[in-house]
Amino acid sequence: MADKRLWTQMDLGFTSNPKVQEVLAESAGAVVLYIHSVLTSCLHVTDGFAKEKVMVRASFASQADADLLASAGMWHRPGHDCNTCPAAVPIGEVYIHDFEEHNPMWTTRAAETRIEKATKAARARWAADSKPEDATEHATEHAASIGQASGEQCSEDAPAMPEKRREEKKIFSSSSTTAFDAFWAGYPRKVGKAAAQKAFAKALKFTDVETVMSGVEALRTEVAGKDQKFTPHAATWLNEGRWDDEPSGQLQIPVNSPWDPSFHRMQVEA
Numbered sequence: 019m020a021d022k023r024l025w026t027q028m029d030l031g032f033t034s035n036p037k038v039q040e041v042l043a044e045s046a047g048a049v050v051l052y053i054h055s056v057l058t059s060c061l062h063v064t065d066g067f068a069k070e071k072v073m074v075r076a077s078f079a080s081q082a083d084a085d086l087l088a089s090a091g092m093w094h095r096p097g098h099d100c101n102t103c104p105a106a107v108p109i110g111e112v113y114i115h116d117f118e119e120h121n122p123m124w125t126t127r128a129a130e131t132r133i134e135k136a137t138k139a140a141r142a143r144w145a146a147d148s149k150p151e152d153a154t155e156h157a158t159e160h161a162a163s164i165g166q167a168s169g170e171q172c173s174e175d176a177p178a179m180p181e182k183r184r185e186e187k188k189i190f191s192s193s194s195t196t197a198f199d200a201f202w203a204g205y206p207r208k209v210g211k212a213a214a215q216k217a218f219a220k221a222l223k224f225t226d227v228e229t230v231m232s233g234v235e236a237l238r239t240e241v242a243g244k245d246q247k248f249t250p251h252a253a254t255w256l257n258e259g260r261w262d263d264e265p266s267g268q269l270q271i272p273v274n275s276p277w278d279p280s281f282h283r284m285q286v287e288a
């Protein structure tokens with residue numbers, strides 16, 4: 019199975035950077051604090067903002083470490099004077115200097131584009147899989163239109179479609195289709211919808227709709243004909259990242275690490 023851990027990039031000269039060297043000389047813990055803030059901001063897609071006290075606690079740093087980052091200009095507190103970073107920093111938070119420039123794949127905009135692309139691709143694939151031979155264009159157009167306008171009504175189901183396919187297509191084209199509705203329609207145990215919706219939004223930060231839906235398909239196959247109590251609640255299934263489960267049921271939890279092998283592959287290819 020492909021390594022699906024999440025990663026961001028790190029400049030190979032990071033620890034030799036004069037600004038970082040100055041901080042290192044004072045406290046290695048401050049550098050760990052800085053790295054933790056970058057990774058956390060990527061993971062939770064906060065666009066470079068981080069809650070200072072939470073960061074300090076989670077990386078076992080000290081308030082002096084936080085002050086060090088602020089005076090070195092690696093973190094900006096409210097009222098900072100860096101003119102290349104967002105001016106408004108909420109009280110209690112810091113902005114990581116040049117976050118967007120260094121972590122372009124972890125901005126809200128980039129995450130939304132990825133989700134949108136994955137949703138469209140998944141819908142187009144489902145529509146293409148389920149279309150009758152003579153309705154190619156309609157299916158493609160339809161996939162494109164539901165990708166852009168959620169809530170659009172689709173009343174036509176192709177007459178020649180086999181029953182199972184028709185059911186699958188409905189998942190992606192019913193009147194108020196959103197990616198979550200599609201997920202919920204396909205998930206084999208309908209318990210805890212609100213929690214599932216939250217977990218679903220969170221899961222899409224780690225993976226795409228298509229992968230989750232393939233996972234749901236695999237789960238449906240696995241639990242078919244078994245007592246419902248063997249099917250996890252949807253929120254649990256999502257929070258544990260089980261869309262990646264091997265058929266054997268091996269659990270995969272995404273780990274955010276710049277030392278992820280795919281990070282190094284990317285650097286070599288770039």
Ligand SMILES: [Zn+2]
Binds near residue numbers: 094
């Ligand atoms: Zn800045």
